[in-house]
Amino acid sequence: EPEVTQTPSHQVTQMGQEVILRCVPISNHLYFYWYRQILGQKVEFLVSFYNNEISEKSEIFDDQFSVERPDGSNFTLKIRSTKLEDSAMYFCASSPDNEQFFGPGTRLTVL
Amino acid sequence: GEDVEQSLFLSVREGDSSVINCTYTDSSSTYLYWYKQEPGAGLQLLTYIFSNMDMKQDQRLTVLLNKKDKHLSLRIADTQTGDSAIYFCAEKAGTASKLTFGTGTRLQVTL
Numbered sequence: 001e002p003e004v005t006q007t008p009s010h011q012v013t014q015m016g017q018e019v020i021l022r023c024v025p026i027s028n029h030l031y032f033y034w035y036r037q038i039l040g041q042k043v044e045f046l047v048s049f050y051n052n053e054i055s056e057k058s059e060i061f062d063d064q065f066s067v068e069r070p071d072g073s074n075f076t077l078k079i080r081s082t083k084l085e086d087s088a089m090y091f092c093a094s095s096p097d098n099e100q101f102f103g104p105g106t107r108l109t110v111l
Numbered sequence: 112g113e114d115v116e117q118s119l120f121l122s123v124r125e126g127d128s129s130v131i132n133c134t135y136t137d138s139s140s141t142y143l144y145w146y147k148q149e150p151g152a153g154l155q156l157l158t159y160i161f162s163n164m165d166m167k168q169d170q171r172l173t174v175l176l177n178k179k180d181k182h183l184s185l186r187i188a189d190t191q192t193g194d195s196a197i198y199f200c201a202e203k204a205g206t207a208s209k210l211t212f213g214t215g216t217r218l219q220v221t222l
Binding site (some may be wrong): 004031033035042043045048050055056058071091093095098099100101102103104105 | 144207214
């Protein structure tokens, strides 16, 4: 069964560094998403992407965040200058319509 | 704004039924979802219900929706130890693409 995959599974970075989190959505899906879950808190929506552009974003998704679909398979989340409070589990999801299928997540630790 | 609430913990004996409850505030909810998260894993979509339905059954899972009270429940029949996980309720409101998640209910299945 097709799955959403994410790399790396764990990323450790220094505060102020840039990180890129990578996702490979399910191949025939059209809608892509990033969510995050800070330890002990709810899963929070960051951004949705359709037809090569952002369709919706939350207040969390400020200028330090960007998303890209550089080729036909990858979907990336870039955090330009990481802060301590960006430490969280980041989940990618993809969707053909109303069902969203999630990847296993990337745990980001900012030191 | 949207808010989704769940109780934090539920303990049941193997073989019994589990009922996990969720309340939401947004009356424009169109789809409501149940996800399962096992330790160290991503969010697995279990089932979802369209807001014009009041019940959906899928093998051991039964979803009940009370739109008037904005209450959603997930019943797991014949609960097994493999059902031990965190269960998240989520809603999609109106024409938005994002999901709003509850806090998650940790289900513990005892022998």
